Amino acid sequence: MIELHRVSKVYSVGPVKVPALSDVSLRVNKGEFVVLTGASGAGKTTLLRLLYRDDLPSDGDVEVFGHDLGALKHRDVAALRRSIGVVFQDAKLLPVRTVYENVAFVLRVLGTPKREITQRVFDALRVVGLSSRAQAYPAQLSQGEAQRASLARAIVRKPPLLLADEPTGNLDEAMEDEILGTLRDIWAGGTTVVLATHQTYLAQALRRRTLTLQSGRLVKDEG
Amino acid sequence: MLGFLIGEALRDLRRAGRVAVSAIVLITLSLAALGGFWLLSANLERAVARWRERVRIIVYLKREPAPAEAKALVEQVQAVPGVAGVLYIGKAEALASLRQLLGKDASVVAQLPANPLPASLEVTPAAAAATPEGARALVERLSTLPEADEVAGSGDWVERLSQWQRLLTTIGLGIGIVLAAAAFLTVTTATTLILHARREETEIMRLVGATEATIWLPLLLQGTMQGLIGAVLALAALVATHSLVAPRLEPLVSITLGLPDLAFLPPVNVLALVLTGALLGGMGGWLVRPGREP
Incomplete structure (x- = not known):
């Protein structure tokens, strides 16, 4: 499903070149739950951004669903992203829309028929345990609830791949468990999950395949 | 999908608030000026045509x-x-x-x-x-x-009348263009504000795989709406002014120019005004659309 072949990414900050990923090769199969771990600045976010074609590698090839992302045309990027759900550390909910509207927004943007939207939104909210908060605005949610709303938005299209970038970074332990539980449920439903986290103990708790990045290099692939 | 695009465009218009209102007012003024001079010019043209026949x-x-x-x-x-x-x-x-x-x-x-x-x-x-x-x-x-x-x-004097008519058309176009430029800039300002206010939506839309057209169409639509509202208001102002002023001026016009009445703009000019408004607003919205990703 995901294949990186000798991928490097270098950011240019004026005349200074900052390497973010160096010679990373890896493969993630369909249905896997992979934890991508490493300290802040290790290259986790950069790697995820390459996977949903938010950026292009400086060197090497990235393949997702069999598509070489470097050769993808603009209109095909949109099609690729429709198959990928993304969750961030900050939930990135739209503040003037309710939880329901935030989740429905994705379906409306993609032209889903109106009659399907309500059913699918409530299905997604049920998976993350947030049905009772559908009419709440983001400002009225706890951080854990906001993150779960963000998860609902990511899975409402039932994407085969979910990328979660530090989804528990701002949460306390109880809320972390909630989110990890939800991610497990989503994975159990057949979705391939790539979770990036700097919290190494989460990787241990999840007992899933763990990829460790250090200064942009893949130094460990275990589990 | 169309419902979504129109809904987003209306939401964007509300977001732009006073700047959108200013843009609509300026579009109204520019089209009313253009339409007003057009109306005078069209009636003078009628007079010229009648007098040409009488040379x-x-x-x-x-x-x-x-x-x-x-x-x-x-x-x-x-x-x-x-x-x-x-x-x-x-x-x-x-x-x-x-x-x-x-x-x-x-x-x-x-x-x-x-x-x-x-x-x-x-x-x-x-x-x-x-x-x-x-x-x-x-x-x-x-x-x-x-x-x-x-x-x-x-037919010298008829030609002088014709020259006046052309002068009026040129003045009308000149004033219309200056006001239209101001209106256009205001539409782009309103759209820039909207773009800033909806940057989170734009980010989410791109993230979930919305096409570029889905992202900029609401901006184009809200600009077009501003233009259309301005055009309709300008036409309403022209109709009101014509119905109030024409009956009072017609006796004078009949004596001096030999016209039995002061006609309103022909349908083709009305259509041109509406389209100009839509184009003016639409262009303002289109030019400020978000840039594409790398």
């Missing part, structure tokens, strides 16, 4: 010809290039016309020892000769007739 050149004859000579002369003048029609007016007919013109003072004519009026030919120029240059050339040609004593009349 006549009079060839006063040295002596009154015999009926057979008069017929031959009419045929000869009819063959002159630029002549559409010729009417022979004998001395007696000319005097009768004078009597009719004088009305109750016609008795003055009876006191004349002899008919002082010359026989004449009333020449109607062809459309091509109804311009100042054409009329002058025709006058020159008719002056060469051996029977002609004097040739009078040209």
Whole structure:
């Protein structure tokens, strides 16, 4: 499903070149739950951004669903992203829309028929345990609830791949468990999950395949 | 999908708030100015067209010809290039016309020892000769007739009226363009504000795989809406002003320009105003659309 072949990414900050990923090769199969771990600045976010074609590698090839992302045309990027759900550390909910509207927004943007939207939104909210908060605005949610709303938005299209970038970074332990539980449920439903986290103990708790990045290099692939 | 796009465009309009209102007001003003001058110009054009049809050149004859000579002369003048029609007016007919013109003072004519009026030919120029240059050339040609004593009349004043009409159109276009430029800039400002306010939505839309068209169409639509609202308001203002002012001006216009009424803009101009408004707003929205990703 995901294949990186000798991928490097270098950011240019004026005349200074900052390497973010160096010679990373890896493969993630369909249905896997992979934890991508490493300290802040290790290259986790950069790697995820390459996977949903938010950026292009400086060197090497990235393949997702069999598509070489470097050769993808603009209109095909949109099609690729429709198959990928993304969750961030900050939930990135739209503040003037309710939880329901935030989740429905994705379906409306993609032209889903109106009659399907309500059913699918409530299905997604049920998976993350947030049905009772559908009419709440983001400002009225706890951080854990906001993150779960963000998860609902990511899975409402039932994407085969979910990328979660530090989804528990701002949460306390109880809320972390909630989110990890939800991610497990989503994975159990057949979705391939790539979770990036700097919290190494989460990787241990999840007992899933763990990829460790250090200064942009893949130094460990275990589990 | 269309419902979503229109809904987002309306939401964007509300977000732009006062700036969108300013843009609508400026579009209204620019189109009302353009439409107002157009309305005046269209009526002047009507007057010019009517008066062009009435341009006549009079060839006063040295002596009154015999009926057979008069017929031959009419045929000869009819063959002159630029002549559409010729009417022979004998001395007696000319005097009768004078009597009719004088009305109750016609008795003055009876006191004349002899008919002082010359026989004449009333020449109607062809459309091509109804311009100042054409009329002058025709006058020159008719002056060469051996029977002609004097040739009078040209369409100079009609042309001056026509020049006024063109001047009005140009002024209207000038004012319209200046105001339209201001309106256009305000639409782009409103759209920039909207773009800033919806940057999170744009980010999410891109993230979930929305096409670029889905991202910028609401911006284009909200700009077009601003333009359409401005155009409708401008038309409403023009209709209201026309219905209030026209009845008061029509007697004056009838005397001075010979127009029975002051007509409103023809449908094609109304359509042009609406389309100009939509285009103005749409372009403002289109130009500020978010750039594409790498």
